[in-house]
Amino acid sequence: MWHWADAKVASPTSVELTCKEVPEPVAVRYNWADNPQGNLYNSHYLPAYPFRSDDWQGVTAGKLVP
DSSP, rough: OOOOOEEEETTTTTEEEEEEEEEOOOOOSSOOOOOOOOOOOTTOOOOOOOOSSSSOOOTTTTTOOO
């Protein structure tokens, strides 16, 4: 199950996430699927590209009909 998290820029190369519902997170997804537009930008005001930290297969994996 996925939960919204609060984020803060910790350094020029890292972001820290916190979520009360998830004391030990195992994966992060940002701007993923049909979620709202993100608000993470670099120092040149370029937006962060959607990303994920996991490589889990989704529920539709292997379901494509030829």
